[in-house]
Amino acid sequence: MIESPSEKVSQEELPILPLREFVLFPYMVLPLFVSRESSIAAIEDALASGGRILLVAQRDPETPEPGNEDLYSVGTIAMVMRSLRMPDGRLKVMLQGLSKARIDAFVDRESSSTWASVSSIPSDETGVWCVESEALVRAVRTRVEELLPLKDLPPEVLSIMTNIDEPGRLADIIATNLRLRLAEAQEVLEVEDSLSRLRKVDALVRRELEVTTMQAEIQHQAKEEMSRGQREVFLREQLSAIQNELGEVD
Numbered sequence: 001m002i003e004s005p006s007e008k009v010s011q012e013e014l015p016i017l018p019l020r021e022f023v024l025f026p027y028m029v030l031p032l033f034v035s036r037e038s039s040i041a042a043i044e045d046a047l048a049s050g051g052r053i054l055l056v057a058q059r060d061p062e063t064p065e066p067g068n069e070d071l072y073s074v075g076t077i078a079m080v081m082r083s084l085r086m087p088d089g090r091l092k093v094m095l096q097g098l099s100k101a102r103i104d105a106f107v108d109r110e111s112s113s114t115w116a117s118v119s120s121i122p123s124d125e126t127g128v129w130c131v132e133s134e135a136l137v138r139a140v141r142t143r144v145e146e147l148l149p150l151k152d153l154p155p156e157v158l159s160i161m162t163n164i165d166e167p168g169r170l171a172d173i174i175a176t177n178l179r180l181r182l183a184e185a186q187e188v189l190e191v192e193d194s195l196s197r198l199r200k201v202d203a204l205v206r207r208e209l210e211v212t213t214m215q216a217e218i219q220h221q222a223k224e225e226m227s228r229g230q231r232e233v234f235l236r237e238q239l240s241a242i243q244n245e246l247g248e249v250d
Contacts, residue, residue, distance in 0.1 A: 013107055014054045014077065015042040016114045020061040023185040024076045025172040026097045026123075030055075034091040038065065042113035043083060043091055051080045054101055054118055057186055068106050068114065074190045077101045077120065099123070100189065123168065124194050133167050136198055143205045144174060150212040153177055168194030171201040178204060 017039055024030050034040055046053035056075030058066040082094040100121040107115040141161050148158060157177050164170045175188045184204065191197040 010120050011104070011117060012052075012120075013115055013117050014052055014101075015045040015049075015111070016054050016056055016071070016075075016103075016116055017042045017046075017078075018058045018066045018071055018114075019055055020058060021182060023057050023175075023182065023189050024055045024078060024095070024097045025176050025189060026076055026099050027169065027172065028097045028176050029081075030078070030095045030097070032093050032095060033086075034093055035089075036065070038113050040091050041111055043080060043093055045109075045111055045113050045115075046080050047083060052098075053078055053080060053095070054103070054116065055095065055097070056103070057182055061182065071103070072186055072190075073103045074121070074186075075101060075103070076189070077118070100192075121192060124192060133195060136195065136202065137165060137167060137170060140170065140174065140198060140202045140205060143202070143209055147205060147209050147212065151179075151208060166194065167198040171198040174201050174205065178208065180204065 017034070034043055042053060054075050055078050056071045056073075058070050059072060060066075060070065063070050076097045077099050078095040078097050080093055081096050082092075084092045086092055101118040102121060103116045104119055105117045107117055109115040141158075144153075144161060145158055147153065148155065154177060157173070160173060161170060164173065171188065171194070175185055178201075180188070188197060188200055188204075191200055
């Protein structure tokens with residue numbers, strides 16, 4: 001059963017696991033291979049202190065050993081569900097996002113992992129119905145449904161969306177599956193207001209829909225031009241063969 005994000009702001013000290021190329025959102029489950037020594041130490045520290053860890057994206061995926069200044073200040077508190085040591089020394093872990101959190105300060109610990117004092121960012125899902133929220137949720141669902149076959153998104157995304165009415169959680173799930181650039185996903189994560197977050201995701205979905213539709217049209221036109229060119233070559237070869245048969249060509 002997925003734990004819901006805490007509604008109260010709380011502070012705690014947690015080890016940090018930097019993510020190279022993606023952003024983890026609350027409620028999401030992430031399988032991950034961990035190879036950096038500092039990251040392995042962070043997982044081990046988390047397991048030794050209750051299993052909670054802060055996952056934060058690093059600003060530049062190419063940075064091999066990110067320092068404090070290389071990390072975004074907002075990430076997601078996660079629970080280490082499973083951990084398995086591989087023969088090559090890596091750790092195979094299963095992580096579950098719980099709630100968003102902000103780094104307040106980095107903390108010195110006798111460990112090779114990075115620790116920080118973090119404050120959880122409470123969910124603003126109040127459960128109060130409003131016209132704007134309902135309209136936006138419906139519009140986003142419709143656009144994502146149009147995008148599914150064009151973007152080759154997982155079909156289960158649609159079935160999950162139909163059971164979610166909270167704008168913020170819907171925005172997080174769509175952002176997770178939309179294959180956004182890291183900086184864009186981070187921007188979505190940092191928007192605290194649920195309606196504002198869904199509006200931002202809606203703008204990204206509309207952009208992807210426009211780009212993907214245009215890309216499909218370009219590919220269709222290219223295929224038509226190629227087919228036309230192949231027909232012309234075929235007809236020329238036929239004409240040449242007929243002319244040879246009639247003795248019109250030396």
